[in-house]
């Protein structure tokens with residue numbers, strides 16, 4: 001696959017993407033961004049891939065955007081290249097994604113984790129948006145997604161002071177779905193991904209679309225959108241299989257790919 005900054009492994013219907021710039025604590029440079037986007041978009045087109053796990057090292061999920069790469073850039077460079085715009089494509093994947101965060105998830109690292117659908121944390125995880133200490137602000141959606149995840153009070157304090165949040169606070173605040181011991185993080189993330197990948201692929205996509213819609217629209221419109229998808233699910237063989245399996249007291253075998 002020719003990637004330099006990431007590793008991609010497949011186990012069954014699950015893909016594991018590991019950020020791999022250990023010497024820079026997985027700082028997100030443009031090469032890494034382009035590789036993550038290319039790899040995940042390729043997986044998104046693969047009907048044999050039902051879920052994508054994104055992870056880093058034990059010490060760092062990612063310690064932020066690459067400060068050394070950004071340091072010499074000026075405004076025309078940033079604006080004309082639309083720096084970091086490609087990260088938005090991660091949020092548009094249809095395949096569910098799981099972020100497995102161990103160690104530092106700072107700045108762009110925290111934003112990358114929040115771009116994923118399910119966020120699992122090791123007990124060593126540290127989240128923060130410290131950009132203000134560098135004379136800038138979040139640029140991959142942090143001010144928006146952190147605020148939606150944890151509310152104004154914590155988001156304001158974190159973005160204005162740069163203070164970090166540990167795993168326990170992150171779970172309490174609703175940033176992560178669960179905290180697990182660091183040495184179990186990878187297995188747990190793969191287990192969650194395996195569960196998702198075992199569901200009906202189109203239904204998992206519909207669930208993702210419906211939940212994400214709640215961030216973009218009113219309650220009434222969101223409920224309407226969900227209802228239409230719910231009705232549409234009855235066009236799937238997987239609905240017949242899932243409900244028949246329940247009635248027959250056996251596990252379902254979903255077939256849509």
Ligand code: HXC
Nearest residue numbers: 023024025027063064065066067068106107108130138139
């Ligand atoms: C480039 C980085 C980096 C980063 C760490 N490194 N973070 N390089 N960009 N974001 C490099 C260090 O320079 C060092 O390289 C090596 O990784 C190891 O880091 P150390 O600092 O020696 O490790 P440690 O002492 O354990 O401290 C870990 C740390 C610290 C607390 C995470 O590295 C840190 O504060 N990093 C920056 C965190 C940050 O501000 N992130 C937000 C970035 S801005 P050498 O070559 O010296 O060994 C951002 C903006 C998003 O994300 C959008 C803006 C437009």
